[in-house]
Amino acid sequence: MRRDMCHEIPLSRPDIGALEEQLVLQALRSGRLSIGPMVDEFEQQVAARAGCRFGVAVNSGTSGLHLAMRALNIGPGDQVITTPFSFIASSNAILFTGATPVFVDICPRTMNMDPAKVERAITPKTKAILAVETFGNPAYMDQYRAIAARQEIALIEDCCEALGTRHRERPCGSFGRVGVFGFYPNKQVTTGEGGMIVTDDERLAELCRSMRNQGRPLHWRSGQTPSGTSAPSFASWLKHERLGYNYRLSEINAALGVAQMRRLDSIIERRQQVAEQYISRLAGHRHLILPTIDPETFMSWFVFVVRLEASYTAEERERVLNGLRAHDIGCGDYFPCIHLQPFYREQFGFEPGMFPIAESLSHRTIALPFHNELSPREIDCVCQTLDLLIGRENLSKR
């Protein structure tokens, strides 16, 4: 392989254009940098996309999950069923409340929790199911929803990776009692840092709205805030009705989000093109398993993750990742299992072997470069390099 075969190809890259610059500048010049019209508009846009009545913007997806959990009154002694194959925040948010995460293993095809195992994990202490649309795939969401309804527990949808995805015309964000999106720069839509809680439950939305804002009353009038231009009255601004946090999203970040949401359809379409190019280039590869998407799912691609077939070891996958990096191709090992993270092992005594499907998959995944500006030539270069590196592993196996 020649070193100059490709230039540097990042794993991810936000798509920031003229509209984003214009709206951020508008926010900066407005004199209102927090709690203003950009946040309002962003909340309406995301709620509408998610098919929900209410949106509550927060400063990260993790904060959103924490507030959703608190609003559902989940706390010490409660159990929440969730997946070990996810970004750590989905499970950490359960720990923030003092509740216990109960992991269940996943299905290899979809990488989401096995619905039968979810059902079996339910105990009298189970307060909720926290389901993640892994890599944006909404598989089994309707089944989790049915289980939660039957058991009279809440379904919390961690849809941080699924903005714009629909299954049988139901948008992600609307499967659960409450859904949470994240807007870190590698997501389909970014605000730099940010998140959004979506729900049809007005009471729950209001609780989240209060808790993101230091537990302030729900109905303090705008114009009373120190961020406004009119003389503020601090009467209700300094009243705190419940334990709250500062999880507010700034107007600057929200402006970025408003611009991104206006362009969402074209962002999703562009990402679909990139995914299709990868699929047509890698389909039929003898040693790779590609993502499988239900024909009834309209996919908003978050990342493009392939995996080596079952005979490959973690060490072999590591060498392939290092090889890609040595060729300036960004890649990732999404996701190391949450239960095997040092903190979880120490705190809860988790050991390898407890969730064998998640563990086996997590040792073989390869997240390939995936962003809106990836050219067919770059995709070709990534696939060619990947193929050569896998071939090298196969040679050394003999």
Ligand SMILES: *Cc1c(COP(=O)(O)O)cnc(C)c1O
């Ligand atoms: C991105 C993400 C989050 C939220 O991350 P933040 O960085 O806090 O915005 C939560 N859960 C999952 C599954 C994610 O991918």
